[in-house]
Amino acid sequence: MKFVIIGGDAAGMSAASRARRLYPDLDITVLEQSFDVSYSACSMPYNIADPDTPMDTLVVRTAQQFIDNHNINLLTGHKATAIHRDARQVAGKTIQGNVFCFEYDKLLIATGAVPTLPDLPGRELLMPLKQLEQGRQIKAAIQNKGVKKACILGMGYIALEMCEALTDLGIHVTMVKPGPLLLPWLPRDMAQIVQDELNKQKVILHLGTKIQRLEPKNRGAAIICDNITLDADLVIGATGVAPCSELARDAALALSVSDAVHVDQYLRTSDPNIFAAGDCGDAIHVVTGQNVWIPLALRANRAGWAVADNLFKENNPLQGVAGTAVFKVFNLAVARSGLTFSQAKDAGFDPVENLITSWSRVKWQPGAAKIYVNMVGDKKTGKLLGAQMVGIDGVAHRINAVAVALHAGMSVAAFIQTDLAYAPPFSPTWDPLLTAAIQLEKKL
Amino acid sequence: MKFVIIGGDAAGMSAASRARRLYPDLDITVLEQSFDVSYSACSMPYNIADPDTPMDTLVVRTAQQFIDNHNINLLTGHKATAIHRDARQVAGKTIQGNVFCFEYDKLLIATGAVPTLPDLPGRELLMPLKQLEQGRQIKAAIQNKGVKKACILGMGYIALEMCEALTDLGIHVTMVKPGPLLLPWLPRDMAQIVQDELNKQKVILHLGTKIQRLEPKNRGAAIICDNITLDADLVIGATGVAPCSELARDAALALSVSDAVHVDQYLRTSDPNIFAAGDCGDAIHVVTGQNVWIPLALRANRAGWAVADNLFKENNPLQGVAGTAVFKVFNLAVARSGLTFSQAKDAGFDPVENLITSWSRVKWQPGAAKIYVNMVGDKKTGKLLGAQMVGIDGVAHRINAVAVALHAGMSVAAFIQTDLAYAPPFSPTWDPLLTAAIQLEKKL
Numbered sequence: 055m056k057f058v059i060i061g062g063d064a065a066g067m068s069a070a071s072r073a074r075r076l077y078p079d080l081d082i083t084v085l086e087q088s089f090d091v092s093y094s095a096c097s098m099p100y101n102i103a104d105p106d107t108p109m110d111t112l113v114v115r116t117a118q119q120f121i122d123n124h125n126i127n128l129l130t131g132h133k134a135t136a137i138h139r140d141a142r143q144v145a146g147k148t149i150q151g152n153v154f155c156f157e158y159d160k161l162l163i164a165t166g167a168v169p170t171l172p173d174l175p176g177r178e179l180l181m182p183l184k185q186l187e188q189g190r191q192i193k194a195a196i197q198n199k200g201v202k203k204a205c206i207l208g209m210g211y212i213a214l215e216m217c218e219a220l221t222d223l224g225i226h227v228t229m230v231k232p233g234p235l236l237l238p239w240l241p242r243d244m245a246q247i248v249q250d251e252l253n254k255q256k257v258i259l260h261l262g263t264k265i266q267r268l269e270p271k272n273r274g275a276a277i278i279c280d281n282i283t284l285d286a287d288l289v290i291g292a293t294g295v296a297p298c299s300e301l302a303r304d305a306a307l308a309l310s311v312s313d314a315v316h317v318d319q320y321l322r323t324s325d326p327n328i329f330a331a332g333d334c335g336d337a338i339h340v341v342t343g344q345n346v347w348i349p350l351a352l353r354a355n356r357a358g359w360a361v362a363d364n365l366f367k368e369n370n371p372l373q374g375v376a377g378t379a380v381f382k383v384f385n386l387a388v389a390r391s392g393l394t395f396s397q398a399k400d401a402g403f404d405p406v407e408n409l410i411t412s413w414s415r416v417k418w419q420p421g422a423a424k425i426y427v428n429m430v431g432d433k434k435t436g437k438l439l440g441a442q443m444v445g446i447d448g449v450a451h452r453i454n455a456v457a458v459a460l461h462a463g464m465s466v467a468a469f470i471q472t473d474l475a476y477a478p479p480f481s482p483t484w485d486p487l488l489t490a491a492i493q494l495e496k497k498l
Numbered sequence: 499m500k501f502v503i504i505g506g507d508a509a510g511m512s513a514a515s516r517a518r519r520l521y522p523d524l525d526i527t528v529l530e531q532s533f534d535v536s537y538s539a540c541s542m543p544y545n546i547a548d549p550d551t552p553m554d555t556l557v558v559r560t561a562q563q564f565i566d567n568h569n570i571n572l573l574t575g576h577k578a579t580a581i582h583r584d585a586r587q588v589a590g591k592t593i594q595g596n597v598f599c600f601e602y603d604k605l606l607i608a609t610g611a612v613p614t615l616p617d618l619p620g621r622e623l624l625m626p627l628k629q630l631e632q633g634r635q636i637k638a639a640i641q642n643k644g645v646k647k648a649c650i651l652g653m654g655y656i657a658l659e660m661c662e663a664l665t666d667l668g669i670h671v672t673m674v675k676p677g678p679l680l681l682p683w684l685p686r687d688m689a690q691i692v693q694d695e696l697n698k699q700k701v702i703l704h705l706g707t708k709i710q711r712l713e714p715k716n717r718g719a720a721i722i723c724d725n726i727t728l729d730a731d732l733v734i735g736a737t738g739v740a741p742c743s744e745l746a747r748d749a750a751l752a753l754s755v756s757d758a759v760h761v762d763q764y765l766r767t768s769d770p771n772i773f774a775a776g777d778c779g780d781a782i783h784v785v786t787g788q789n790v791w792i793p794l795a796l797r798a799n800r801a802g803w804a805v806a807d808n809l810f811k812e813n814n815p816l817q818g819v820a821g822t823a824v825f826k827v828f829n830l831a832v833a834r835s836g837l838t839f840s841q842a843k844d845a846g847f848d849p850v851e852n853l854i855t856s857w858s859r860v861k862w863q864p865g866a867a868k869i870y871v872n873m874v875g876d877k878k879t880g881k882l883l884g885a886q887m888v889g890i891d892g893v894a895h896r897i898n899a900v901a902v903a904l905h906a907g908m909s910v911a912a913f914i915q916t917d918l919a920y921a922p923p924f925s926p927t928w929d930p931l932l933t934a935a936i937q938l939e940k941k942l
Contacts, residue, residue: 064927097860097922107862340917351927352920376917380924389919416541418551450924451895454916454931458899461916462906472898472905473784473820475833476796478541480824480894483508483795487898 055080057365058144058158060134060301062086063095064351065332066164067120068358074124076362082126083156085146087133090186091117096351098189099212103219105197109190129154137161137305139325160327160365163307163315164358165298167333167349171291172207176268179275180291183212195288199273201225205286207265207277209236211381211388213292214248217257218384220288227257228284230277231293234262239394241409241428244444251386260284295349297334310336314347319371320364321357329364331357338374340461341392341439342401348377377440378457380450387449391457392440395430404433408494412486414448416478423447427490429456431466431498438466441490448481455487466495499524501809502588502602504578504745506530507539508795509776510608511564512802518568520806526570527600529590531577534630535561540795542633543656547663549641553634573598581605581749583769604771604809607751607759608802609742611777611793615735616651620712623719624735627656639732643717645669649730651709651721653680655825655832657736658692661701662828664732671701672728674721675737678706683838685853685872688888695830704728739793741778754780758791763815764808765801773808775801782818784905785836785883786845792821821884822901824894831893835901836884839874848877852938856930858892860922867891871934873900875910875942882910885934892925899931910939 057073059066062084070084084091092115101109120128131149138145145155169182181192195201204220206213206229217227229252236252236259237245252259264280274287297314308324310316315330317323319338323330333349335357353375363370378391398405407430415422425445432439441456443449459469470492474485484492501517503510506528514528528535536559545553564572575593582589589599613626625636639645648664650657650673661671673696680696680703681689696703708724718731741758752768754760759774761767763782767774777793779801797819807814822835842849851874859866869889876883885900887893903913914936918929928936 094860094922094927096920096927097862100863100922111862350920352917355927356915373912373915374917378917378919380919380921382921382923387924391917391919416538418541418555419544448895450919450921451892452898454896454899454918454929455902457918458902458906458908458913458916461912462902462908464902464906468817468905469902471800471817472902473796473818473822473835474898474901475822475824475835475894476540476794477824477826477894478538478544479826480831483538483540483799485898 055159056157057082057160057162058156059084059162059164060144061164061166061332062091062128062130063164063166063332064354065358066162067092068355069162069164069331069361070120070126071124072359072362073365074126084126084128085132085134085144085156086128086130088185088187089117089130091115091120091128091130093186095184095186098183098186099215099219102189102193102196102216103222109186109193112186134301137301137328139305139328142327161329162361163302163323163328163330163334164332165301165334167295167297169291170294170296172265172293174265174267176275179268179270180207180289182291183216184295192288192290196223196225199287201287203228203286204288204290205230205277205284206290206292207231208292208294209259210292210294211379213290214383215381216290216292217252218382221255221257228260228286229257230260230263230265230279230284232262232264236261237388239390240442240444241407243409244426244428244442247426247444248383248386248388251384255384295333297347297349299334302330310345310347312347316345320368321361321372329361331361340374340376344401346375346377348375350379373461376457376460378453380453385446386444388444389449389453390440390442391453392460393430394440394442398430398432398439403439405430405439406433406494406497408490408497410486410490410493412489413482414445414486415480416482419479421447425449425486427486429490429494431494433498436465436467436498438464438469452485452487466491466498470495499603500601501526501604501606502600503528503606503608504588505608505610505776506535506572506574507608507610507776508798509802510606511536512799513606513608513775513805514564514570515568516803516806517809518570528570528572529576529578529588529600530572530574532629532631533561533574535559535564535572535574537630539628539630542627542630543659543663546633546637546640546660547666553630553637556630578745581745581772583749586771605773606805607746607767607772607774607778608776609745609778611739611741613735614738614740616709616737618709618711620719623712623714624651624733626735627660628739636732636734640667640669643731645731647672647730648732648734649674649721649728650734650736651675652736652738653703654736654738655823657734658827659825660734660736661696662826665699665701672704672730673701674704674707674709674723674728676706676708680705681832683834684886684888685851687853688870688872688886691870691888692827692830692832695828699828739777741791741793743778746774754789754791756791760789764812765805765816773805775805784818784820788845790819790821792819794823817905820901820904822897824897829890830888832888833893833897834884834886835897836882836904837874838884838886842874842876842883847883849874849883850877850938850941852934852941854930854934854937856933857926858889858930859924860926863923865891869893869930871930873934873938875938877942880909880911880942882908882913896929896931910935910942914939
């Protein structure tokens, strides 16, 4: 039996490794267009901030290790260009220009996502950050060009992580986006805390600033906007990502939200012999029950594993995602799980939200800091729908209690009753999440 | 209507304050035997470690503030000695020796718990730590006697927190207990990590050491044990606590596990006009459904509130406790929620446990440290039963995800699927809890 995997990153290599363990005789081929497999993509901004550590330390396993130690036919520089479902073949071309064609019994599309750079004149001057090679290029540019000023298009979490990394290197960062709001999914009072932190770090934000074009200038580029022209030695394009679903679309497989490849809970596409996993595929949201596209690393790994489990039998049905995410921006952590108020509204709930301020620990304990929790519940059913948190201390892991509650379909009233840990060095008697739930319940 | 409360600490004053808000005309009397009400008892070890901050900063509100601002008839120095249920009266004696008698329509027993000091000759030389006045006495002893060496009887979490506080003050600490194991509820490999940390901090542990008697010696005491005689300028008695349930027992109210006052989910004792809340009362364990006595601050506050809610109507049924707790001992945090393996066995489950080692953050991130998670599940039902964690970093809030899962009655398999937060500065891709659950599930 032949198992072919298109894409050798988190989902693809998780599936390959687990399939190898589960089925020692399976013929496993991975087609990866780049020359990198199995690396920690989310660590790239932190590596860029650290000139002394080569980017390649982020490689968990090399292609050669998969070949030698796992008996996986891992082919880098192999770009799949078409899936022929009738013939059960994947066709493509190597980086050297040779065509190839592989037959499959089971196929996994793990093509990930690509940065969606704005369609501007001069966009070739933008450096995106998604693949390891792009990380290497940014790092090389910083080291070789003596970058003093950088401009980042976009203000999402990759943009903010890169902003911190570049600032840590002594580079002056300007950020630009056409939309008027920083982190529009956060309540304004919480987004303001992030904005204040960015101001404190001397990052310049140009919100509501439409970019017309980029032009080469000195070592870098001029960024010509409606009302202002900026210049920078390095311009990072971090304006979002889109699923790589062209292969699936061209093979007439069903697509879903945001054109992600639609899969069932066994990760099967509309063709039962073709699976999809990772940033190219959709998922069910545990709160809404609707399809969503939330490309995050844990899901990619989990889905890759599950594909191997489900390859020949329905062994491992995946539950949905809660959309839990956290990122660091300078001294702050920003976290979320579940729905925001406006997402809840769009999903047909009758949402109520409430923002509280509390302390991360008992106030006089070392490290205690203010913590902000916005919690969202449904007026009709009393259900907990989501939460967002911002703070210097104690944000990242607290959000997990919310995530578990969302998976369990808990009401706000039930969450209030949960027995959360208390000791003065770690939490007030009433954990900020409990305070948030108590205050929210009053409005429900 | 007259609401009388015996005990003016966490549960009693929570009930009093909330009852005042809910029922403006209610006649509320609180009888407190000491002269302190509403203070942060759990913060006492941290305050003792800080000579510059008076113990009285731990007082949240003084008795006078309750009287002046909340119209609560708060009587300190009033020790209740009998409940006459037929006459609906509480009798007692003031510290000056005057007898008193109060009639009630509703009564709350919020008498807390007392240290259970070992019944040894010379036990009057032991200083326990439960009430604020005891905290003041220990602090004064340290300051006035120039304590260089301290001995702590007991090695539970109060003992360990005091050990850290005294060590921080430059006092050399020796700890003694008759039992052979440090933290017997932890798997041995995890307890060893705590023991290593204590060794590193130059704390001397005498496990399996039976104490015969104490004798005055110089400024302090000699602690005469079976095989060794220790001496210290200060001897702390931290050998556990027991519920103060004599009043309830003498009034023929039903008692429960460990002689705690038995209450239903509305905090009513076996007499519907008498409530009990806080460290003197029992609770239902959410995992076993059985009565337990787990005296912790959050429950005391929560139960106090609920008593007020339920005073005249069944408004606020309390769910059970998960027994979630965390404490700090030097650089380590130790946390638990739910059942240990042996508790699970005793409760009739067919438990399996598994201990994993992981990282608190992505390994190369600043602050990343090893984290140890022991997870317990039930072989018969697949249910998650509990977890224990030890580590330098990222322990305290992670345990809350387990607590919520226990409240929701989640299976280990369902927990594996939860969408926990990931970003390199805060967690590995697979949170240590997920790794623990995945490994445990293999054994179930």
